[in-house]
Amino acid sequence: MFYELATLTLPFGTAGTAAQNVQAFCTAPEAQGELLACWFTDIGPLNQMIVLRGFADLASLQAERDRTQKSASPFGCGEIFQKLEQHSYQGFPWMTPVRPSAESGISGPVYEIRTYGIKPGGVQATIDLWEQYVPPREKLSPCVVAMVALDGPLRFTNIWAYPTLDARSKARTDAVAQGIWPPKGGPAHLTTDMVSTIALPTAVSPLK
Template sequence: MYYELATMTLPFGTAGQAATSVQTFASKPEAQGELLGCWFTDIGVLNQMMVLRGFADLASLQAERERTQKSADPLGCGDILQSLEQHSYWGFPWMKPVRPSSESGVSGPVYEIRTYGIKPGGVQPTIDLWEQYVPAREKLSPCVVAMVALDGPLRFTNIWAYPTLDARSKARADAVAQGIWPPKGGPAHLTTAMTSTIAMPTAVSPLK
């Protein structure tokens, strides 16, 4: 499964308008892929909307990325967006494809979007370690997706869902206390380039 995670910086107070526009853009007859998540940042860099779309193959992802880039109204927000970044990913091959909350039962409304730099040669070991350790970690909170970047610096992004910020803190502390997270040996494959964003779903987000 392939994904695009787009990040828009928006003027203050335009989140509702932008979310509706994103949904319209992603639903047009010529659109490819599927809108999966549409979040607005709450902790981290503010006034940003993060849009996750899923694709069955790389060609579809590239075609939709080109449609967005050539549009005078990208993601329906051309009249308000201050900046737009599009990042392409392929999901860890052992993970189930991301599905809307109505199908998967996975919901927030607190979503943590984390990106870690990966050292050369660290991609496959990271995928293998996560396959080994995520099942136990998911007993505390679900991992929505883990995916390796296809462009830019070598890195991977993982998204986690929590009912509250307190639940996030407890799940992370419990995972460390139980010795089930982070994966043993995993940090050795990562760089110090790490970011974390807490974001909340907009009204149009299939991931609630």
């Protein structure tokens, strides 16, 4: 499964309008892929809308990227956003594809989006370690997706769902105490370039 993670930096007071426009753009008849999530940041870089779209193959992702880039109003927000970034990813091959909350049963409303730099040669080792360690870790909180970037610096992004911020803290503390997270040996493959953002679903987000 392939994914695009787009980030729109917005002026104050425009999130509601932007979300409606994003939904219309991503569900238009000519659109490819599927809108999976539309979040607004709460902790971390603020005034950002983060849009997750899923694609069955790389060709569909590239075609939709081309449509977006050639649009006079990308995501229907060309006259709203101050900056737009789009990044392409491939999901870890063993992971279940991301589905909306109505299908998967996964919901937040607190989502943590974490991006880690990967050292050269560390991609496959990271994928293998996460395949081993994510199942026990998911008994504490679900991993929405883990995916390797196809452009930009070598890195991967993982997204986790929690009912509350307190639940997030407890799950992370319990995982360390039980010795099931982080994956043993995993940090050796990562750089210190790490970013974490807490985001909440907008009204149009299929991941609730």
